[in-house]
Amino acid sequence: MIYLDNASTSWPKPDSVIDAVSGFMRNIGTSPARGNCSASVEAMGVVLDCRESIAGFFGSNNPLNVVFTHNVTWGINTVLHGMVGKGDRVVSTAMEHNAVTRPLSELERKGADVCYSPCDSTGNLDLDIFRRNLKGAILAVINHGSNVTGTVQDVESIAAMCRENGTVLLIDAAQSAGIVPVSLSSGADIIAFTGHKALLGPPGTGGLVFSDSFDTERIRTLAQGGTGSFSEENRHPDFMPDRFEAGTMNGPGIAGLHAGVEYVSSLGLQEIHRRKLLTAGALADGIAGIPGAKVYRPKKGKPWTAVVSFTLAGCSTSEIAHYLASEYDICCRHGFHCAQYAHRTIGTFPGGTVRLSPGIFTEAEEIETVLKALKEFNG
Numbered sequence: 126m127i128y129l130d131n132a133s134t135s136w137p138k139p140d141s142v143i144d145a146v147s148g149f150m151r152n153i154g155t156s157p158a159r160g161n162c163s164a165s166v167e168a169m170g171v172v173l174d175c176r177e178s179i180a181g182f183f184g185s186n187n188p189l190n191v192v193f194t195h196n197v198t199w200g201i202n203t204v205l206h207g208m209v210g211k212g213d214r215v216v217s218t219a220m221e222h223n224a225v226t227r228p229l230s231e232l233e234r235k236g237a238d239v240c241y242s243p244c245d246s247t248g249n250l251d252l253d254i255f256r257r258n259l260k261g262a263i264l265a266v267i268n269h270g271s272n273v274t275g276t277v278q279d280v281e282s283i284a285a286m287c288r289e290n291g292t293v294l295l296i297d298a299a300q301s302a303g304i305v306p307v308s309l310s311s312g313a314d315i316i317a318f319t320g321h322k323a324l325l326g327p328p329g330t331g332g333l334v335f336s337d338s339f340d341t342e343r344i345r346t347l348a349q350g351g352t353g354s355f356s357e358e359n360r361h362p363d364f365m366p367d368r369f370e371a372g373t374m375n376g377p378g379i380a381g382l383h384a385g386v387e388y389v390s391s392l393g394l395q396e397i398h399r400r401k402l403l404t405a406g407a408l409a410d411g412i413a414g415i416p417g418a419k420v421y422r423p424k425k426g427k428p429w430t431a432v433v434s435f436t437l438a439g440c441s442t443s444e445i446a447h448y449l450a451s452e453y454d455i456c457c458r459h460g461f462h463c464a465q466y467a468h469r470t471i472g473t474f475p476g477g478t479v480r481l482s483p484g485i486f487t488e489a490e491e492i493e494t495v496l497k498a499l500k501e502f503n504g
Contacts, residue, residue: 127455127491132272132300132432132462132482134321134328138385145384146327149377156373158353168376175383176366182386183298183316183334184308192369193379196331197299197319198224203333203369204295204315205229205266207344211236214262216255216292218278219244219470220271223463225297229266244470247423248276255283259290267294270301273467273478275405275432276423277305284312293339303389304398304430314339323397324389326382329375341365348372397485398431404483404492405431411496415503421471421478434462434478437503442479445502449479453498457481 128136149171157168176188185191194200205228209215215232217225219241233239240262242255248271259265265287270277280296287294296313303323307316313336320330335341342363349361350371362368389397413420417438423429437445446459460477461468468474481495 127453127494129481129483129487129491129495130456130458131484131487132322132430132480133458135323135325135484137486138325138327138381139388141384141388142325142327142381146377146381149380153376153380155376156353157376157379159373171376171380171383172374175379175386178383178386178390179318179332179334182390183302183318184310185334185336187337189365190335190337191332192335192366193330193332193374194369195329195375196321197297197317198331200317200331200333201225201266201295201297202228203347204264204317204344205232206347208264208293209237212238213264214238214240216240216242216258216262216265218242218250218255218267220248220250220273220276220278220467221266221268221464222272222297222299222467223465224299225266225268226466241466244276246471247421247427248274248467248471249423249427250278250283252279252282252286256286259286259292262290262292264293264295266297268297268300269307270298270305270430271464271467272300272432272462273434273464273480274421274423274471275300275430275434277301277428277430280307280311280313287314288312293343300430300432304394304401305428306394309334309336320378320382320385324382325385327378327385330378330382333369335365341368344369346371392485400485400487401431401483402429404487404489405429405433405481407489407492408481408483408495409433409435411492412499415499417503418499421473431483433481433483434473435481436473436476436478437499440503442477445479445499448502449495449498452501453494455495455498 155164180188316334320326321328348371352367421434442459449455458480
């Protein structure tokens with residue numbers, strides 16, 4: 126199989142990640158912070174080690190500002206539903222994933238004032254309009270890297286505008302973390318991340334990283350329950366990170382996430398980006414040379430997460446994806462990629478695109494096979 130769906134879930138995983146997950150289940154097994162036996166203490170050590178790695182990776186000096194959630198979608202919902210009420214204004218962009226647009230749609234139905242600021246045909250946010258749209262907004266939520274075009278937004282400029290306006294900035298780093306730098310030093314108040322994409326961790330992992338200056342009590346909790354702390358009280362703990370971590374944590378997943386972040390850190394973002402740009406660039410250039418093909422990506426030289434979306438004139442995206450899978454065992458993604466707003470913005474609605482997303486282990490020979498397959502399909 127040629128796997129080119131890393132923007133959905135990265136594969137293969139490093140051996141260290143697989144070993145960490147299986148090692149936790151074989152050798153530790155118990156729940157973190159739920160006892161005083163050696164295994165429980167060791168499990169809590171795994172969680173703390175991962176908190177420290179995540180904090181450092183995203184530019185925080187305080188591991189207690191790292192909250193683990195089921196995935197990035199749950200993290201985003203935690204902030205949106207916990208912070209936004211009737212009459213509150215929220216500004217987002219026309220390139221968002223359904224992890225943002227669906228909860229915003231629900232909040233809008235309940236009386237929130239939701240504004241989607243426009244982007245150009247490559248997915249870049251119009252900063253002048255965004256600045257005007259911020260007036261009165263309590264929260265801005267921004268897709269850092271598009272899962273459709275790979276366009277990377279200018280977070281530092283966006284953060285400066287949010288500070289001027291007194292608006293909290295939430296960054297959705299699902300597609301960017303592990304490929305391009307994402308840090309609280311950019312001025313973001315909250316970063317939402319997932320573990321199973323470019324951070325190379327297992328599914329079922331993700332979370333939030335809060336800046337020191339953000340008051341987490343501004344966010345109402347979505348869930349309450351057991352935390353292993355203050356169990357004699359009915360009231361859910363209000364301190365970090367227990368405030369947002371009700372229920373048993375995913376010990377094996379967190380162990381794998383820690384190993385994934387350590388692997389990414391050891392390789393370095395510069396080397397990771399170089400590898401991905403090499404394969405994705407060759408892929409994009411090759412597809413662009415096929416008659417009737419159109420590639421949707423930022424202009425060359427602009428920041429890019431190395432996602433290659435394309436269409437072929439007169440062909441449905443499902444036909445292309447089916448051919449690649451059935452004839453060459455190429456795994457890709459077609460359709461809307463859970464981001465219909467983005468497709469409306471770049472002009473590919475209602476057909477969508479075929480998306481090919483190489484990973485750090487993708488080989489040049491695999492890219493050549495994909496281009497050969499597409500030329501045959503189009504021939």
